[in-house]
Amino acid sequence: MRSANSGWTAARGCGPRRRGRGRGRPWRRPPRSRTPGRPASACCSGVPLERRRASGWVTRHNERVTTTSADSGRSRARAGGARRRGKGSTALASERREHLVRLAAELFAEKGYQATTVRNIADEAGILSGSLYHHFDSKESIVDEILAGFFNEITVSYQAVLDRGESPRDTIAGLVRVAFGSLEPHRAAITVMQNDWNYLKGMDRFSYLNKSEDEVEKMWVDTLSAGQKDGLFRDDLDPKLTYRMIRDTIWVAVRWFKPGGRLDAQGLADHYLKVMFDGINLH
Incomplete structure (x- = not known):
């Protein structure tokens, strides 16, 4: 005959007990796996945390921003590239503007200011009339x-x-x-x-x-x-x-x-x- 509470025990257990979860030995969560490809020494507790962070061994999981040293380097490189592209674009726009001014000046001198249209200037520059308004409002x-x-x-x-x-x-x-x-x-x-x-x-x-x-x-x-x-x-x-x-x-x-x-x-x-x-x- 089954014990009176055997059904309750089975329902509660729902399968074999995990090893080490007995009354005399509390259960512990298994340790997190190390990052693939990292050496075992990289995650050992014998290396000071700040040193591991500085070397890029670990990430700052519990902080607001999660970065590594390598990530920071890549971010700085991307930011530097964006700044260089921005300067290059500004210089190019300035050169384009000066070129348009020279073309317009020649047309004004040749045809007269009143007789020269925005379309004349755009045609001389090889661009659409609307594109001229990216540089000048009139x-x-x-x-x-x-x-x-x-x-x-x-x-x-x-x-x-x-x-x-x-x-x-x-x-x-x-x-x-x-x-x-x-x-x-x-x-x-x-x-x-x-x-x-x-x-x-x-x-x-x-x-x-x-x-x-x-x-x-x-x-x-x-x-x-x-x-x-x-x-x-x-x-x-x-x-x-x-x-x-x-x-x-x-x-x-x-x-x-x-x-x-x-x-x-x-x-x-x-x-x-x-x-x-x-x-x-x-x-």
């Missing part, structure tokens, strides 16, 4: 960059001549040389100024053109006035009118001056200074 932004770059550079160059503190005659000669020296690198910008100045300066966006021109004019007029006071220049000439005649005769040369011809820009400046200071009459 055609006005492009010509703005062209003219602002020209005025910034020539104003700095003029100021460098003034800062030399030379005589008014030598200063005027230096300003003339700077102006002629800008004909080649800024040919398109100067041509746009010649052709579209009145149209552009009437737009609010280009109000700075008048301010920039006033700043440049003051440099020349003050120098001419100083030369008159020093007795170097004729005092019966209007300094402002004299400057504007000098300015326009220099800028109009952009239409016929050919780099690589008989005279370079400085040779042209030398000839101009002879005519300006000495005239064409025999003395």
Whole structure:
């Protein structure tokens, strides 16, 4: 006859007892298996934990982020690669933008600003019109960059001549040389100024053109006035009118001056200074 509680015992046991789970010997969870491929010594408790972590033997299982030394190295390498790619992409975009500005400047100089469309610029660059708007929000932004770059550079160059503190005659000669020296690198910008100045300066966006021109004019007029006071220049000439005649005769040369011809820009400046200071009459 079965014991009264034998059914309860069988249901409770549901199979053979696990070894070591008797009353006198409490059951323990089997140890976790070591990482495949790791040497037994890597997981032994005789090696300090921090040393094992530093060597990459163990991971930080119980911490918020689980990494190994090798993982950290790979993460740093990936981050470095991403930064390098980011810098490369930025440089490429900058070069592309400069290329588009040069193409647009040539078209503005050839066809005129008003006659040149965004599609003309995109076709010249070999891209879709929509792609141009990744770099510029409008055609006005492009010509703005062209003219602002020209005025910034020539104003700095003029100021460098003034800062030399030379005589008014030598200063005027230096300003003339700077102006002629800008004909080649800024040919398109100067041509746009010649052709579209009145149209552009009437737009609010280009109000700075008048301010920039006033700043440049003051440099020349003050120098001419100083030369008159020093007795170097004729005092019966209007300094402002004299400057504007000098300015326009220099800028109009952009239409016929050919780099690589008989005279370079400085040779042209030398000839101009002879005519300006000495005239064409025999003395």
